[in-house]
Amino acid sequence: MPDSARALIAPSARSDVPPFVVMHVMAAAARIEARGGRVIHMEVGQPANPAPSTAIAAAKRALDRGDIGYTEALGTPALRARIARHYGDAYGLTIPPDRIAVTTGSSAGFILAFLAMFEPGDRVAVASPGYPPYRHILTALGCEPVLIEVSEATRWEITGEALLAAHRRKPLQGVLVASPASPTGTMIKPEALADLVRMAEQAGIRFISDEIYHGLDYAFRAETAARFSDKAVVINSFSKYFCMTGWRIGWMVVPPALVRAVERLQQNLAISVPALSQIAAEAAFDGREEMEKVKQGYEVNRQILIEGLPKAGLDRFLPVDGAFYLYADVSRFCDDSFDFAKRMLEEAGVAATPGIDFDPVRGKEFIRFCYARSADDMREAVERIGGWLRR
Numbered sequence: 001m002p003d004s005a006r007a008l009i010a011p012s013a014r015s016d017v018p019p020f021v022v023m024h025v026m027a028a029a030a031r032i033e034a035r036g037g038r039v040i041h042m043e044v045g046q047p048a049n050p051a052p053s054t055a056i057a058a059a060k061r062a063l064d065r066g067d068i069g070y071t072e073a074l075g076t077p078a079l080r081a082r083i084a085r086h087y088g089d090a091y092g093l094t095i096p097p098d099r100i101a102v103t104t105g106s107s108a109g110f111i112l113a114f115l116a117m118f119e120p121g122d123r124v125a126v127a128s129p130g131y132p133p134y135r136h137i138l139t140a141l142g143c144e145p146v147l148i149e150v151s152e153a154t155r156w157e158i159t160g161e162a163l164l165a166a167h168r169r170k171p172l173q174g175v176l177v178a179s180p181a182s183p184t185g186t187m188i189k190p191e192a193l194a195d196l197v198r199m200a201e202q203a204g205i206r207f208i209s210d211e212i213y214h215g216l217d218y219a220f221r222a223e224t225a226a227r228f229s230d231k232a233v234v235i236n237s238f239s240k241y242f243c244m245t246g247w248r249i250g251w252m253v254v255p256p257a258l259v260r261a262v263e264r265l266q267q268n269l270a271i272s273v274p275a276l277s278q279i280a281a282e283a284a285f286d287g288r289e290e291m292e293k294v295k296q297g298y299e300v301n302r303q304i305l306i307e308g309l310p311k312a313g314l315d316r317f318l319p320v321d322g323a324f325y326l327y328a329d330v331s332r333f334c335d336d337s338f339d340f341a342k343r344m345l346e347e348a349g350v351a352a353t354p355g356i357d358f359d360p361v362r363g364k365e366f367i368r369f370c371y372a373r374s375a376d377d378m379r380e381a382v383e384r385i386g387g388w389l390r391r
């Protein structure tokens with residue numbers, strides 16, 4: 001093909017973001033299942049349970065009425081008010097509804113936040129290991145993700161000192177933290193979060209807090225960055241606690257001065273978030289009792305893994321504070337966790353995600369297990385892994 005023709009179809013350089021390695025694991029698991037094999041799925045970070053029945057019933061009623069149209073760009077007034085009320089109920093905080101922006105999952109929240117807060121070339125710090133789309137979305141938008149390697153010493157979270165050290169090397173314009181985090185499942189203590197927000201803002205570094213796993217905290221209660229600053233952007237979602245991944249709905253708490261910018265971006269990028277999902281999301285808050293039972297199931301699973309994995313031979317993992325992840329060090333068994341995950345899938349029938357997705361450097365030593373499925377699955381997984389490692 002001539003160069004002139006190739007130039008017409010070549011993808012942009014900014015679209016050249018890495019794929020998710022977990023997709024390879026999922027495809028390999030699907031091949032085993034297609035042959036009739038059984039796989040215990042611990043690779044994908046999503047709840048096995050459906051949305052709250054209150055949400056499903058509200059969506060069915062809305063479908064019968066048939067009034068599914070565009071909504072206000074920042075979300076229906078009813079849902080924004082309900083989310084604002086949630087800050088009173090869950091954290092004892094008053095957040096006015098006009099600071100809430102409803103988004104297409106937290107994924108769209110990141111795009112809106114980065115566009116509203118940063119210029120091309122701006123440098124934004126994220127923890128490594130961390131959720132890969134943070135850095136990939138930043139890259140695609142022309143910003144520079146700055147990886148801060150975190151360690152056991154800080155409960156795998158960015159500290160104010162580490163942030164300022166990176167800022168001194170070359171100025172940062174933003175920092176994004178998550179607690180509970182993926183892939184580690186670790187959490188930042190409320191006092192440490194308060195310090196980090198204060199130190200970032202004093203240094204002129206804008207703060208983004210990914211709170212998607214709030215509600216799924218076992219070690220201690222997760223605190224919202226909204227308590228410490230009204231300049232911080234908080235991003236959250238109905239995907240995890242409310243088991244609504246496929247509904248694609250989340251929200252942001254936006255500093256007052258950014259609300260109009262986020263609204264204009266949303267108007268142009270999406271017009272609005274799917275109306276059906278907004279109706280379901282509002283009703284989801286009435287299904288908390290049901291979701292608390294789901295959470296209790298995760299706590300049982302967590303205990304099965306904390307007790308069972310060391311007996312099976314995997315005894316080095318990070319504190320299992322929250323979310324539904326356990327991040328295990330497998331360097332004793334291999335020097336490439338991708339290969340470990342591949343063999344564990346083929347030989348033990350347990351699918352997990354190699355750490356390389358989350359940490360390009362030390363990820364080769366780690367595996368992420370998601371424990372959002374049944375307790376029986378967790379028990380069987382522990383048994384299978386034990387049998388396999390002893391072989």
Ligand SMILES: Cc1ncc(COP(=O)(O)O)c(C=O)c1O
Pocket residue numbers: 045104105106107108131178181182210212236237238239245248249250
């Ligand atoms: C830490 C973290 N943030 C954000 C997301 C994106 O979720 P969603 O777009 O479904 O809200 C995920 C999904 O796995 C995640 O693990």
